[in-house]
Amino acid sequence: MAADRTLSPLFGPACAAALVAGALVCVLLPVLPPLWASVAATVVAALGWVLRWRGRAAAALLFGLAWTCCHGYWAMQTQLPAGSAAQDVLVRGQVIDLPKETPAHTRFEFRVDASDAMPTLRGKRLQVLWHAPRGGPTDAGLDQRRLLHAGADWQLSLRVRPPRSRINPGGFDGERQALLRGLAGNASVRDSNSTRQLRPAHGLPAWRERTSAAIARQIAHPSARFIQALALGDTRRLSDVDWAQLRALGLTHLIAISGFHVGLVAGFAALLCSALWRSWPGLARFWPRPQAAACAAAAAAAGYAVVAGSELPTVRTALMIAVLALARVARRPVTVA
Structure with missing residues (x-):
């Protein structure tokens, strides 16, 4: 022994x-x-x-x-073969994140649902760049670009290429970012005349965009951009000056959705569930209060992680809360050692 x-x-x-x-x-x-x-x-x-x-x-x-x-x-x-030539293809799919619009272009992630020219693209995600037309703000292409919303199905004429970026030391590594986000490649809209919306915005991405817009309308103050980032992880309205100030204050890890936010949501859910069980003691006959509170915390954490865009910090925190809830349900001792 x-x-x-x-x-x-x-x-x-x-x-x-x-x-x-x-x-x-x-x-x-x-x-x-x-x-x-x-x-x-x-x-x-x-x-x-x-x-x-x-x-x-x-x-x-x-x-x-x-x-x-x-x-x-x-x-x-999951990525396109490195070194392969760019190809012009017509694809159909869905905008799966919040489009980031600037006067020069709109950037968004696009999930390909069908492509006759490249069947291998089906189910893969692309980082798409839609440049503003040369005709200026009055051009019809720019108006069509402004119709782009999260959760909408579109037909797009794209030039698709493998992920690539500059290799300057200390610079942004686009290939690494593509690998982390599960992107198969980069693409740019080639022919605005061939693009058309197949289905209006729907689903969870559309709900996130509508909720973010509602926050901006209800608060009606420049500080609404911080509430959008804190509540939904929508950092599109934060400028470079905002990020510089946040870095100087050491708050960049809090302004967007992090594990701290998920933990707060899980804690509030556990407190509400516990209060409900204390208000109606008969519920404990069907389910013990500690186990119910743990499951409520895990469910709230998972739901908020999905609403916030399923970023890595939120998913990691939701998984750890789920492990803790599983230990409570199984009546296993939980320690910090």
């Missing part, structure tokens, strides 16, 4: 640290190892992690490295 105490638990601190370290090693690699080697290492490491032996932490380290490599290959396969 004394030898068993020297073994690292399956999900103990040693294995958890080794798993994270393995993933970090993969991130630092200049080139991904071959896919076949990554898959084989993942299987072997998973077996070594499950078995009870003294090398369990080392197996977790290898699993973190190999699994992250496999995930990197899967993420790269």
Whole structure:
């Protein structure tokens, strides 16, 4: 029995640290190892992690490295092949985020639902740039560009190319950003005459845009842009000066939706659920109050993460709250150790 105490638990601190370290090693690699080697290492490491032996932490380290490599290959396969030539295609799909409009162009994410010329684009997401026409603000193309709303279905004539960006040191890495956001490539609208709206704005993206516009109307003050960012993650109206001031104050991590916001929503949901159970004690006969409050917090966190655009900080926080709620429902002890 004394030898068993020297073994690292399956999900103990040693294995958890080794798993994270393995993933970090993969991130630092200049080139991904071959896919076949990554898959084989993942299987072997998973077996070594499950078995009870003294090398369990080392197996977790290898699993973190190999699994992250496999995930990197899967993420790269969703993108258009690097170095492929730009192609002009006619696509149909949906605007899935809030369009960012400037006098020179409109930028938005577009999910392709159908493309006769490039069937491989179906289901993939593109970063689309719609430039203002040369005719100026009175041109019909600019008016059509202003009809673009989140959640609307459009037919667009696009020039599609793989993700690319400048490689200046210290500059913005567009290829990295495309990989993080799951974008298959970049595109620009080529022929405004071939574009047309197939279906008006609908669904959750349209609701976000309408709610953001309602906040601007109800507050009717320049500070409404901060409320839009804090409530819905809509940072379209924040200027470069705003971001510079927020960086100087150390508030950039709070102005857009972060884990702190999701935690507040989950906490309020838990308090409301607890108050409801205290007001009607008979509810405890069907469901214990601590478990109900935990599930309410998890549901509120998940819902708010979806409403806020499902950014990485919000999804991460919602998942951790769900794990905590699952532990409460399973009556498992929860500690900070």
